Amino acid sequence: MNSVELKVGDVLLLKKEDAPGIYTFLKQFLGKNIADIIAKIEGHEYIHSELYVGNGYVLAAWFNGVHLIKYPLRILGNFDIYRHEKMDNEKRSVIKRNVAKYFNMRYDFASLILNGLPEILSLGFEPLERYLEKQLPYSDPNKMICSELVARMYKDAGIIIEPDPEFVTPDDIAQDGEMKKIF
DSSP: TOOOOOOOEEEEEEEGGOOHHHHHHHHHHHHHHHHHHHHHHHHOSSEEEEEEEEEEEEEEEEEEEEEEEEEEHHTTEEEEEEEEETTHHHHHHHHHHHHHHHHHHEOOHHHHHHHHHHHHTTTOOHHHHHHHHOOOOOOTTTOOOOOHHHHHHHHHOOOOSSGGGOOOOHHHHHTTEEEEOOO
C-alpha cells in the first residue's frame, strides 16, 4: 500500500468476500435462501464503495449513515482502489467542498432493496435492468447508499458514472470505462 498515493476522488471498492457484514444483513432481513439467491444472481465482484476525500479520510455510507473515516494502512489494503481518468484538480476541489453536503446523511435502506430488484429480475440482462430501473419511481437525495454517494459526488464534480445515481452499484463504478484500477 505504501507505493500508492491516494488522491481526492479515488474510489475504494471492497470485494464481496471481504464484506461478510452485507451478506449477514441480507440473510438476517431476507432469510438465508434469499440472500444466497441474490448473491448468486448478482454475481458482483464488489459489494461496497467509499470515496477518498483527502488528509487520510474517506467518505462512506454504511448502515449508520454517511461518515468520515480514517483507516489504518492495513485496512486500506483490503480495498481495490480506482481512479477516474478525468479527475483533475478542479473536480477534486468540488469533491472537497461537497463533503459537508453529504456528511451525516441517513442510510437509504429502501434504495438498497430497490437497487437489487432490477438486477435480480433482469437476470443480468443489462437493457432489461435499465428498463426496470426507470419503472421504479424512487429517489431520495437526502439518504444514501455507498455507491450512490460516490456517484452523486462525482456528478457534482461533472463526471457521470451512470445516468441515475440512485441505481449505481459498486461494480458499475469499477466497470466505468474511464475508471482505472491503481491498486
